[in-house]
Amino acid sequence: MTPTQTGLVLSIGNTLFVIAVSSVWLRESPSSRAVVGIAVALSAVVLFYYPWAIGDTNLLGIAFITLSSAGYAINLTATRKLIAGHRATTGS
Numbered sequence: 001m002t003p004t005q006t007g008l009v010l011s012i013g014n015t016l017f018v019i020a021v022s023s024v025w026l027r028e029s030p031s032s033r034a035v036v037g038i039a040v041a042l043s044a045v046v047l048f049y050y051p052w053a054i055g056d057t058n059l060l061g062i063a064f065i066t067l068s069s070a071g072y073a074i075n076l077t078a079t080r081k082l083i084a085g086h087r088a089t090t091g092s
Helices: 003-025 032-049 056-084
Strands: none
Touching (some): 003 032, 003 056
């Protein structure tokens, strides 16, 4: 994967995972605007990089990017839950 592809997949993957983890863990429903925005962004990425030339080494890279996005989402959601429950402070 090129650095540009990695950046796009990370930015969209992060957003997708944050919405998914927040929906499950915090029981937050994503707004219809967020769902439409994600769908448009995903469609744009797919169209921009079509046809995909995914080899064996790219699959490993995609797996690491996916794990990174999942870890980011879990960290961000846990932090939001701790701050909302007043078990952590924001430093101000």
